[in-house]
Amino acid sequence: MKRLLLLLSLMLPIVAFADETCMSPYMAKITGQEDFVYVWTLGVEGLGDEQDKLVTISVNPNTETYGKIINSISVGGRNEAHHSGLTDDRRYLWASGLDTSKIFIFDIHTDPAKPRLHKTIDDFVSKSGGVVGPHTSYALPGRMMITGLSNNMDHGGPTGMVEYTNAGDYIGTYWMPRDGSLNGATKSGKFAGGYGYDLRAIPRHNIMVTSSFTGWNNYMMNLGAMMASPEAMAQFGNTVVIWDLHARKPKKILDVPGAPLEIRCAWGAKNDYCFTTTALTSEIWLIYEDENSQWQSKKVADIGDASKLPLPVDISISADDNILWVDTWNDGMVRLFDISDPHHPVQVSEQKIGEQVNMVSQSWDGERIYFTSSLLSNWDKKESTGADLQYFKIYDFDGKNLKHKLTIDFVAEKLGYPHQMRFGAYSLYGMNQPVKNLLASRPNSR
Amino acid sequence: VRSFAVLVLLVSFNAFPAQHHQSESFVLAPGYGDLEFVLPGPGTYRLPVLGTAEDALVVNSLDQELSLHSLMASRFTLLSFIYTNCSDVNGCPVATYVMGRIQDRLKGDDALKETVRLVSFSFDPENDTAEVLQQYASNFRNPGSDWHFVTSRIPEELKKILSDYDQFVILDIDENGKLLGSISHMLRVYLIDHNFKIRNIYSVSFLHPDTVINDIKTIMLDRAHNYLKTQKQDQ
Numbered sequence: 001m002k003r004l005l006l007l008l009s010l011m012l013p014i015v016a017f018a019d020e021t022c023m024s025p026y027m028a029k030i031t032g033q034e035d036f037v038y039v040w041t042l043g044v045e046g047l048g049d050e051q052d053k054l055v056t057i058s059v060n061p062n063t064e065t066y067g068k069i070i071n072s073i074s075v076g077g078r079n080e081a082h083h084s085g086l087t088d089d090r091r092y093l094w095a096s097g098l099d100t101s102k103i104f105i106f107d108i109h110t111d112p113a114k115p116r117l118h119k120t121i122d123d124f125v126s127k128s129g130g131v132v133g134p135h136t137s138y139a140l141p142g143r144m145m146i147t148g149l150s151n152n153m154d155h156g157g158p159t160g161m162v163e164y165t166n167a168g169d170y171i172g173t174y175w176m177p178r179d180g181s182l183n184g185a186t187k188s189g190k191f192a193g194g195y196g197y198d199l200r201a202i203p204r205h206n207i208m209v210t211s212s213f214t215g216w217n218n219y220m221m222n223l224g225a226m227m228a229s230p231e232a233m234a235q236f237g238n239t240v241v242i243w244d245l246h247a248r249k250p251k252k253i254l255d256v257p258g259a260p261l262e263i264r265c266a267w268g269a270k271n272d273y274c275f276t277t278t279a280l281t282s283e284i285w286l287i288y289e290d291e292n293s294q295w296q297s298k299k300v301a302d303i304g305d306a307s308k309l310p311l312p313v314d315i316s317i318s319a320d321d322n323i324l325w326v327d328t329w330n331d332g333m334v335r336l337f338d339i340s341d342p343h344h345p346v347q348v349s350e351q352k353i354g355e356q357v358n359m360v361s362q363s364w365d366g367e368r369i370y371f372t373s374s375l376l377s378n379w380d381k382k383e384s385t386g387a388d389l390q391y392f393k394i395y396d397f398d399g400k401n402l403k404h405k406l407t408i409d410f411v412a413e414k415l416g417y418p419h420q421m422r423f424g425a426y427s428l429y430g431m432n433q434p435v436k437n438l439l440a441s442r443p444n445s446r
Numbered sequence: 447v448r449s450f451a452v453l454v455l456l457v458s459f460n461a462f463p464a465q466h467h468q469s470e471s472f473v474l475a476p477g478y479g480d481l482e483f484v485l486p487g488p489g490t491y492r493l494p495v496l497g498t499a500e501d502a503l504v505v506n507s508l509d510q511e512l513s514l515h516s517l518m519a520s521r522f523t524l525l526s527f528i529y530t531n532c533s534d535v536n537g538c539p540v541a542t543y544v545m546g547r548i549q550d551r552l553k554g555d556d557a558l559k560e561t562v563r564l565v566s567f568s569f570d571p572e573n574d575t576a577e578v579l580q581q582y583a584s585n586f587r588n589p590g591s592d593w594h595f596v597t598s599r600i601p602e603e604l605k606k607i608l609s610d611y612d613q614f615v616i617l618d619i620d621e622n623g624k625l626l627g628s629i630s631h632m633l634r635v636y637l638i639d640h641n642f643k644i645r646n647i648y649s650v651s652f653l654h655p656d657t658v659i660n661d662i663k664t665i666m667l668d669r670a671h672n673y674l675k676t677q678k679q680d681q
Contacts (some may be wrong), residue, residue, distance in 0.1 A: 080560070087631045088632060088649065089614045091614055109614075118501035141634060141647045141648060141649035141651075141652055142496065142634060142649075143496070143647070165496055165497055166612055167497070167612070169497065171494050172492070172494050172495065203476075203651040203652055204476060204482050204483075204651070205482060205483055206483040206485070244491075246485060246486055246491065246657070247486040247490060247491035248491065249486070249491065328463055376626060394473075428615035429616065430617060430618065430619060430630070432619060432620075432621055432623060
């Protein structure tokens, strides 16, 4: 059956399906079965070629290659591979390195089963005027907005966003507002540290929302050493910033103490809110527009026992805006929250995924949930307990329970530590079968 | 706001069934209604150059060959990529609808009406003949309006235009690889300045007449500011 493909740049509730979560809404969507998961993987000394790499996993159960690694493309070194994002037309995957600040642009449309390195941006820091640590790659029309985590002055937290064309040409830099340099933003609470992390946009309200983590000095430090250092632990972001999307200017700084990381905005056309979770305080926060059309932030739920530092990492919202998956890295758990009342999320279940868990991605229909394990090279747990330390896992979700289907041990496969996942499908590119078959059968023109 | 009848006309113009999924919860793109927010004032923000609007050989709805740059010369150009059989109300029709709204707005704006040109480029030359383009245009273009409907009949030229403007176009197929007649694409509308530079790119979620006109005014103010700066430096 032909997959339903929406090649629309919309933030409209076109269909009542769950979303292929967590990406920019202005891009092509896979609404049926995804064929591939592209895993941006951290190179590790002593494992395989020790390089960062983009690993392609076949995930269509109707293929003979289901659950197998069908491609791996290394990028020539280690860069602290971390996050990745797709362009609005979904032809290219931008994957960045937090340490070297390089951005690798992969062509994933010519042959979706075999991505190839198309271009490398290696002057991110100089072009941007000092932004370090490219993190989120977020698609805007014909453009990519990249959030930074740090700067080249002191390698601390103050940072900015950097905009590129889809071709990889630099457009501009937008510094996060901070005390002494608010850039016209209103400081609504106690904090204005200038930190950055994730980014989402709601064009119907002309806003961007950014969150805040920590700088290079911390994210490249050994986790134990950092946590033992009061000075280092004081260098985390405590804000979410609301931006004028069209003007690219900060409007309001909201207090969200404890390093708010991933941002996931609701999909409903009238649901004017986003969620984030705080890494250090283990809370769910709601970023919402109030009855006076003012954007506000408030804590709406706890995640586990904060005293045990579960460390919330990736989150994933369903497209009906009813459930939120929350991974906690330290205890390797995923928790499912009912967010049908966004002001009062309720945890409905929890399940152990591995020794540690970081990223979670769900299919458009919400029936398949994917997990990977790695957080940062110097933070990841090192005591190997087998396949549950550095893995890629597939689960089925029936609306209540997660059922494990498959695990790939990235250490045993000598690949490295798996991080961000993005989905691929032949249907996105007008293909209904592998490229090698199409070359022999596809009509040239209409 | 133009009448809903125009919208119906836009959607019903084609003879092909909808390929994009629609449902009861379907919501019209912002371009069909009023903006839900107040835009930043003209001139209070920057619109950096996003690239060069490359030249190409095109043919208009009178079957006349001309270059894209000749259409773009000495004015702002709003360039959309469409095909007339597009049945997705939030696809090509919204681009044409918004351009129609801009056309109406320009008519009453002395400062802008001589400085903006609308160009709708079809990437489906096989169907969008000069006659089809002419008929399509007649449904939406006001008499005397500076709105051009063009395509390219040279395959290599069409391929180059789509590449130059980063337009990924897919001829939809069924499970047997048979062409369905519809075309999937990511709607992009380009705002191009007097120097053939792309200053903004709008997709469905962003395309709105208020935004486009705001952006044009911003570039005009930027040009005026730069001119005054140059004059000052010369003195």
